[in-house]
Amino acid sequence: MRPRWFAIFCAAAASAAPVTLIRDATVLTVTKGAGKGSVLIQDGRIAALGPNLAAPAGAVVVEAAGMYLMPGIIDCHSHIAADSINESSVSVSSMVSVEDVLDPEDIAIYRALAGGVTTANILHGSANAIGGKCVVIKMRRGKPAAELLFEGARPGIKFALGENPKRRGSPSSTNPGDAAVLRYPATRMGVEDVIRQAFTEARIYQAQWQAYRSGRSAVAPRRDLKLEPLVEVLEGKRLVHAHCYRQDEILMLLRVADEFGFKIRTLQHVLEGYKVAREIAAHGAGASTFSDWWAYKIEAYDAIPYNAAIMHRKGVLVSINSDSAEVMRHLNTEAAKTMKYGGLSEEEALALITVNPARQLMIDDQVGSIEPGKAADLVLYDRHPLSNYAKVQKVFIDGQLYFDRQKDLEQRAARQARKQALLDREKQQARPSAPQTRPR
C-alpha cells in the first residue's frame, strides 16, 4: 500500500485526473495476455485490472462492453508538433533541439490522438550525418510545450546515413556564389568521416571538462552547444536514433559506435535490416521501421514487407513507426500487416507499436502495456485494433480523457458556427462604409 501522502501528491501531480473505471472491455495488455475485464484508473495511473472490479464512489464509469482497450500507441519516429525539423546548413547540427521549437497547437497532435497515439519520439530531420536533439512527448493536447515532454524520458539525438546527409545543397539555386554553398560530405565515406571527426572533437572536449572538474585545469572550458550532446552520447546519457537504409551503412555505423564506445539505441527506417539482423541484435540496437513503405529513392529499393518480422525473430527489438502525420493515424493497421507478412501473433504485432517502442525509448517502466502502476495511457476501440474497421472511441493520457469521438462529432457544428461568425464579422468590417477615397 502506498502511504497516504504519496497518493495525495500523485493526485495533485496528475492535476486531479478523475477516478475512472473502464468496464467490461476486452483488455489487450500486450505483455500479460488479453481478456474481458475492467481497468481502474486512479491518480493518472492504472490502479487495477481484472474481471470483476467495482467502481469506487464518485468514479467516472466508461461502459466498454464489446469494445477493445489497448495501451496508447507509441510512435518512435515522428515530426509533428514542431515549427522546424531540419537545420540543414551544416553536417553536424547537434547544437539545435526540437525542444526549442515544439508547437503544442499543431493540429497533428489531435489527429494523432484520434489515431490512438499517446506518445511520440519527435525527431530532427535527416539532412545531417549528426542531426539535432530530439524529445519524447505525450499528446497532451491543450497543454503548453513544456508539459508535453515525457517526464523522465531520456533525451535523444538524430543521426542520418546515406543519401540525405550526403546531399550537398542546391546547385539549381539562383543564389550567386552557390558553388561555395555545396556542403561536405558528398559520399557515404564522407558521412562516416563526419561522424568520426565529430566524436573525436567531442572526446577532446570531454577531456577538457574532465580536467577542469578534477581540478587539473583552473579555467572552465568554453561551453560548446554542438559538442555537449555528443559527450552525452559518449556517456550514455543521450539516445542515438539513426536514420539508415542500406546494410553497408548500418554496419559502418555500428562499427564506428563500437569503436568510440557508445550505443546506437535505434536504427530508423532500416529497410535492409533483415539482411544484417544478427549484427543489429549483437550491438543491442533497436530497429524502427515501416510496414510496407519503400522505393521512394534508390537506397530504399531493396525492401521487403517481412523486414519487421525477420528482425524480430532474429532477436532485434523492433517497432513500426510513421515518420508521417498521416500514417501516424493508423499505426494499428501498419502493425497488423506484420501478421500477414511474417506471421506475427496478435500480441507480437501490437507490441510493435506499444511496448517495443517504449523499450526502445527506455520508457517501458511508465508506458507501453496495461499493467498496474503504469501511466493510464489507454485507447478504446470499437473493434479489435488490428482490424481495418476499428475506430478509436476514447483516448486517455495519465487517466485524463484527451480524445472522445462522440464529443468530436458533437463539437463540429459549433466550431463551424464560430468560424462562420468570424468570417462574417470580417466581411462586415471590410465593407466600405464611406465612399472609397483610394483609387483602385
Add this chain to the structure above:
Amino acid sequence: MRFLGVRAGPRVLIVLAFWAAAVLRADAPAVYAIRNARIVTVSGPELPKATVVVRDGLIEAVGEDVAVPVDAWPLEGEGLTVYPGLIDGLSTLGITDESALAPAAARPSSRSSVTSSPPGRPAAGPEDRPRTTSWLNAADLVRITDRRLESARSAGFTTAVTFPARGIFAGQGAVINLAAARSGGLVVASPVAQYVSFSSGSFSEFPGSLMGLTSYVRQLLLDAGYYRSAKARYEKNVRDAARPVYDRALEGVLAAPRILLPAQTRTQIARMTHFAAELNVPVVLYGVHDGYRAAGVIAKAGVPVLVSLKWPEKDREADPEDTDSLRVLELRAYASSTPHALAAAGVKFGFYSGGIERPGDILRNVRRAVDAGLDRAAAVRALTLSTAEIFGVADRLGSIERGKIANLLVTRGDLFEERMKVEYVLIDGVKYLPLPEAPPREERQ
C-alpha cells in the same frame, strides 16, 4: 525603403532642412508656459486646468497653482490637452543607412559591408557569427535628415527607441528624440537594448531554421558571458596568459543592457518566456499579438513586452476562395484585445509602430485597443511612461514631472477621439508644428 526614394531627391532640400532647423532653434524661446490646459501627467493625477513650464529643454514646473514666469513665452492651453510626448517603442526612425535596415532575407544577394561572414562563404556555424552586427549602434546611425522624423512628430511622437534592424543580432538601440539641431542631439540614451530578430536566411547557411536561430542566440550569449570573464581574468593579470581574442560580435552583445526577442503567437510567447528564463540577460518580448491568450504566461514570467500596433489583417492579395483557419481568424479578430488582457494581468507593456506606413494610423490602431477594452489612461501610459520604464529611461522621459526632458504633445481633443488634432509638440523644449494634413494618398504598390 520608400522614404529613401524621397531622400534621393534634390540635395537642396536637405540643406534647406538643415538651415530651417538651425533657424528654428535659434529663434526658439528658452522658456514656455502652457496654461489653462488639461494636463495628463501620467505619473500623477490628471490636472483638468493647469500650467506646465518648460525651461532650457526641461520641465521646470507643473501644477494647478503654477504661475507663468515673467520670462516665459505663454501658450494658451484653453481647450487643449498636454500629454508626455509619445514614444515609439521599437522603430528604425532616424536610421537611413540601408545596410542597417534592409532585412537580410529580402535580398540574399546583397551582402552588406558590415556583416561579419566573409563574402562568398556561407556561415558554417555560430563561430562565423552569421548575420550578426551586434556592434552597430543606432546612436551612431541616426540622422536628422530622415524625413520620417517629421511625419512621426506630426502624429504626436516626440521620442522613439530606434534600432538597426538587419540580421539576427542586428545591433544596439538608442532612445532618440525626433528633432534636434544636429544628429547627435537626437540621442537621449544609448545603448538601451540589443535587437534580435529571427529572420530566416537561406537553408544552406547556418542558422537555416528556427531551431538553428534559437541555438545560435543561446550560443552567442554563452560566448559573451565567457568572453566577459576571460577579459576580466586577463585584466587581473596580463602577464599570466594570452589575451582573449577581440570579438566585436561579443563586444556588441555585452554592451547592451537587455535584449529584444520576437514572440507573436501564444506558442512563441511561451517559448520565449521559457528561453528568457534560461538567458543571463533581461529580455523584452516584441510582437505579442496573441498576447490576449497568453497574458498569464507573460505575467508569470515577469517579462515586459512591446506590442506591435500593426494588427494582423487579411492579406489583400489573398485568394478570395481561400478560408483561413479558425486560429488565424481568431488572431485577426482578437489581437487588438491583447493590451487590455496584458493590463488586466499586470504585465508591463509598451507599444511600437511595427512598420505602419503612415504615422497617422498608429493612434488609430491604439484606438482599436481602447475599443477592445483597454483603459485610456493605460493606453497613454503604454505610449509614454511604460516604454520609458522598459528601456530604463523613466528618470528622464515618459511623464510630465519636474526635471524630466520637455517632450510634450499638445492636442485638441482627447488622444483617442477620432477628431483629435495634434496642435504641436515640444521636443527638448522646442516647439514643432505638425505637417499640414496631407490628402489621402494613393496606395503605392
